[in-house]
Amino acid sequence: MANVGLLFVGAVLFLNGLMLLGKVDARSAAIFNLFVGALQVVTPTYLIISANQNPRLILLASGLFLFGFTYLYVGIGLLMGLDTTGVGYYSLFVSIVALGYSYASFRLIGDQPFGVIWLYWSFLWFLFFLLLGLKRESLTTYTGWVTAIEGWVTGVIPAFLLLSGYWVPENAQATAIALGAFAVLAFGGLWFTFRPKGPRRRTEEYDAGYAAGHTG
Numbered sequence: 359m360a361n362v363g364l365l366f367v368g369a370v371l372f373l374n375g376l377m378l379l380g381k382v383d384a385r386s387a388a389i390f391n392l393f394v395g396a397l398q399v400v401t402p403t404y405l406i407i408s409a410n411q412n413p414r415l416i417l418l419a420s421g422l423f424l425f426g427f428t429y430l431y432v433g434i435g436l437l438m439g440l441d442t443t444g445v446g447y448y449s450l451f452v453s454i455v456a457l458g459y460s461y462a463s464f465r466l467i468g469d470q471p472f473g474v475i476w477l478y479w480s481f482l483w484f485l486f487f488l489l490l491g492l493k494r495e496s497l498t499t500y501t502g503w504v505t506a507i508e509g510w511v512t513g514v515i516p517a518f519l520l521l522s523g524y525w526v527p528e529n530a531q532a533t534a535i536a537l538g539a540f541a542v543l544a545f546g547g548l549w550f551t552f553r554p555k556g557p558r559r560r561t562e563e564y565d566a567g568y569a570a571g572h573t574g
Contacts, residue, residue: 361520363401363422368513370394370429371482375506378498384436391433398426414467421459421476424452428483446491449483456480470534475512478541482508496554503548511540 373390376382405419431445460476463469485501488494519525 359401360405360419360422361517363398364513365517366394366397367425368509368517371509371513372506375502375509378502378505388433388436391429395426395429395433398422398429402426417462424455428452442490446487446489449486450491453480453483453487456483470530471537474534474537475516478508478512500548500552503552504545507544
């Protein structure tokens with residue numbers, strides 16, 4: 359069930375990345391954020407209730423709320439035209455907590471690939487904090503590309519492999535190394551391509567698209 363949710367997390371990240379890049383209307387994307395946000399709240403609630411007090415299962419399910427609340431917050435904010443500061447600082451909270459889930463994946467659960475994936479998410483949500491909380495608008499294009507790419511690398515592809523039975527635990531270390539190397543090369547290359555080159559003037563239209571992209 360969690361893997362199905364992961365698939366749609368990838369979809370909403372891809373959509374939100376395109377929104378930051380100006381390819382998708384913010385209000386139209388808000389509806390899908392609400393759909394995925396609701397799914398990512400219902401799913402962990404069910405998993406925790408059915409976990410029979412198993413600490414490991416509860417730990418695995420609890421992290422899903424971080425993202426469910428993000429997408430609900432973003433979807434409602436876009437539809438109501440709310441300021442992005444609140445969701446930006448919530449993203450800082452998610453970024454910090456994601457480091458803890460990364461540690462748990464490495465040390466407690468022994469899932470190295472998802473230990474790296476949690477680092478991906480920590481980095482992305484920190485970008486959301488800079489963009490939406492601190493209003494670093496010059497990061498919009500870079501954040502949009504990172505969001506769209508992470509939708510596939512941390513959501514769609516792992517979910518499809520898990521659902522189809524092609525996720526091989528025996529290759530966990532190699533998968534983790536490959537994920538880490540891809541992050542350094544891809545996001546480092548994007549940074550040199552789209553790094554901030556100076557302050558950008560805010561416009562009413564820009565503010566609308568800016569708020570939309572936060573969903574990550």
